Amino acid sequence: MSILRIGRIELRVLDLKESVDYYTRFMGLTETGRDDNSVYLKAWDEYDHHSLVLTEADSPGVDHVAFKVRHAEDLEDLNQRINEWGLSTEWLAAGSRLAEGEALVTTLPTGHRCEFYHQIERIGIAVGNTNPEPWPDDLQGVGVQRFDHCLLVGNDLEGATRFFVEVLDFHQSERLITADGTMLATFLHCTNKAHDIAFLKGPDTKLHHVGFYVGTWDNVLKAADLQSRHGVRTELTPSRHGLTRGLTTYFFDPSGNRNEAYSGGTFPYYDDEVVTWTEDQAGKAIFFHGREMIETFGEVFT
Amino acid sequence: MSILRIGRIELRVLDLKESVDYYTRFMGLTETGRDDNSVYLKAWDEYDHHSLVLTEADSPGVDHVAFKVRHAEDLEDLNQRINEWGLSTEWLAAGSRLAEGEALVTTLPTGHRCEFYHQIERIGIAVGNTNPEPWPDDLQGVGVQRFDHCLLVGNDLEGATRFFVEVLDFHQSERLITADGTMLATFLHCTNKAHDIAFLKGPDTKLHHVGFYVGTWDNVLKAADLQSRHGVRTELTPSRHGLTRGLTTYFFDPSGNRNEAYSGGTFPYYDDEVVTWTEDQAGKAIFFHGREMIETFGEVFT
Amino acid sequence: MSILRIGRIELRVLDLKESVDYYTRFMGLTETGRDDNSVYLKAWDEYDHHSLVLTEADSPGVDHVAFKVRHAEDLEDLNQRINEWGLSTEWLAAGSRLAEGEALVTTLPTGHRCEFYHQIERIGIAVGNTNPEPWPDDLQGVGVQRFDHCLLVGNDLEGATRFFVEVLDFHQSERLITADGTMLATFLHCTNKAHDIAFLKGPDTKLHHVGFYVGTWDNVLKAADLQSRHGVRTELTPSRHGLTRGLTTYFFDPSGNRNEAYSGGTFPYYDDEVVTWTEDQAGKAIFFHGREMIETFGEVFT
């Protein structure tokens, strides 16, 4: 299997104009297109046409996540594997969204819509590919570098983990478990990121957060400074996760979808042993410095 | 007037052995001497024999703070100025504490014992004064660089401010005020530190925290990582103060005295205008990222 | 194909004792074993028994590099692919080196011995896998996190690139080319590192440098501070590469093998377009800040 990465996420937002303003001016993404209901955005260090799609809706949340496969023919292969594993699939025709080719669609054991795709228009990175500068000189706000990962909420974490490992050939980097071994959180990667996708025990179909990569601990500080300056609602001030070792701050977009400015996590390989966090250390696992659960963390999902 | 800096603070601690262990192994200070009731410590980048004195007592808190004057003769001059301003003084004979010369003692308008001294034995900085390395290679734990400042609690902040400005020739860098102009916090410096000493509105004679300088935002992270590792009680995970712009984490010594690992604040000059924070922005003033008062901040004093 | 990473490098060193001292006390690796001629070392964030082998010899340089494959059966598959591509192979029996299973051996188009292996004893990461701290508390010296990559020297860069791309399914992230398109440097990855292995135009079989990952720009500073403190020969003080955007310092082990403390490079995906640097910008490509070739860079190989 050759899944390249989590390539995009589509979020439901309450007010499209306000949301686009937030994701461009505050987060530093670039709008690359729009159609009837949606606006498409990319980060400066991404090649593809978009990694974030914002769609106006009555309630916030995640419409779908999508993984990019390396070769066009991987989709058919994947279709068969998914079906054999016992999930149904369907095809989304090319052009259903802006700049995208066809996509294979399934529903994860946690109820989330999940797509796989290969074709998408290319825009290229902001610094170009010939003798490039290391960073663009016109970054806005937080200036996130790339869409990094997302954390989804659902009940069947064992099922989700098995699906990603057995069908999609992901590797589990870390997990949080109860004393009887039930997973409360599972972290899965197909790249060398600490997680391309992760799941938290809770109600199906929900979104916990979208993680954007900001490169350094100094940039996590900058993200937090800007949250304060612009009155963006903050949940977690700069800290470290025990899980993934990541440096982080959590905050909310105008619709209440949680964002993360993330940096500095582990670089797992497929032969790494899973890192296990036990429920009695759950506070430390998630909030390594505060070592206590922040109530909203386990309650506010969109 | 020529006050060089806040030179030392004496803390009351419940268990001397446990406290020395904490301030040496965890905070990275060096024990430089001990007498009947007290242990004396210095940080690696300080010349004088000690900047922190730990004394066993039934309750935690601050025994006294002390300012070092530039010339021996400044003490007599200071004595006269303090008396003229209306506070009484007394002299503490040389040798009353280890390695110290005589000290002039007064009581601040907030009830705290405050000393002034010139003579103290010299030990020198850990890296030496000839072709020195930039940092010592045997730092323990947080490895604090120097005692930086303290925040005391008291009622008469106007009186304390006037005393430091009028008698000791300090300059006020920042203040937090109510709508009617009453000071809730006052920040005073005689160096180019954002504060050598500061006062918070509250019950007299109390200590809010002792601030130690750690140099960088990365070292604030290190301090927080080590708090988690060693189970040190944390109050504020890495963040910024609006007041002073400082980068910080708050935590408690084994007796409950609050410590701060501080870095990156302003560099005020005597002709800077005072920075004013208004009570309606008090959360942001103190916790720039979280923007909400942490309850214990205004309640836990020693 | 499923090559996990560049798993180890064996260096020839002039004085084994002095070299072990350097790689443990200065670089912060841990000795994990030794046999007649060699000492085996690992970094704190690595699972396998060793990533660096030091072998005493009359001249410095690289004995071999080795890539770890995901499954035992990948080796046979790889053997066939290599042979079909036109290179001969041989098998190295399990136990030929400490803690290693069998290895498949070939010679790269640049003359370097290159091995592939699956089995190696496991020691595990220094922080453990259950509720781990984010970093170990007993790091020595530079405290490198992992063996990251190496840069080899050779003539046939086109051949080497084709071998890694066509046979081993690597992806080329960046390249430095002359006006007529000849490659002067090629950067190849099988992980999301900017390079697992790279080649520089020059005499065959030579080593340019071994890159160790240190995590942050602050740690690059620490590495440079320690080079100065310990009299380690430095070639490049802290800087950035244009190629890979990496933050770096170059210095030499006691035998003259060049080391790099590396951090902060790109995170390439397989569908990224190659970044091309042109020869007229070679100075900037390699030394982004100085923008001029450092003479020894292109002359000192081991």
Add this chain to the structure above:
Amino acid sequence: MSILRIGRIELRVLDLKESVDYYTRFMGLTETGRDDNSVYLKAWDEYDHHSLVLTEADSPGVDHVAFKVRHAEDLEDLNQRINEWGLSTEWLAAGSRLAEGEALVTTLPTGHRCEFYHQIERIGIAVGNTNPEPWPDDLQGVGVQRFDHCLLVGNDLEGATRFFVEVLDFHQSERLITADGTMLATFLHCTNKAHDIAFLKGPDTKLHHVGFYVGTWDNVLKAADLQSRHGVRTELTPSRHGLTRGLTTYFFDPSGNRNEAYSGGTFPYYDDEVVTWTEDQAGKAIFFHGREMIETFGEVFT
């Protein structure tokens, strides 16, 4: 004596337009006024009308440096002390330059014009004084925080040191000396900066560099990245000075005046002992990482 700081420096530049463009767009200063021959600039974290004056001339260099005194009456006192020490003085009438009051003028033992002043118009810091953000959101280029110090070149370093210490009550933080004790460099401060002014042995009246404060090691990197991007001539890529422990990069303005982006140096007090560097360690003293003299450092003066 109460000298607040080195308050301004006037540089001679070859092309005023080009220079203003460099100091505003690249360095991030703000133009605050201009008169017939000169342009006045300030950094974002400074209160006074200007700290840098650029004046068009046939050759680059320093026209004068100026120190701000705390009280208006300090000037007359200073006049007397300077005369008593044996240097002649004259008065520069208020309004001779934009926004400035009268100034006392003398010539240093190294031939440099040196002024003292109290009155200057106030503009204030970019973030304001009421509930301020920690940094302004419209920084340009390097975005320097303040004019920090300068290094002048001259022959009589003993005389210059005595003048600053005996007459102006500065303190010597560090020095570089030959085996027979002759000073090759002297670092002098009246604040808690590692140096407000320093002198290097060489031809009289010359400028070595103007130092601007950038706050962090990350910002030194940013300054170096921008030098490369904009083709600004670099002399020293990011490094540390042994002297002052400062983190630094040297580069040149369009007229050839050397600039420094400086961060992280020591915080000396008046009772610190002087740090002495010996000539045999001069390379390390100045270029702590490279440990060798950069030729142009001792040859290019303006």
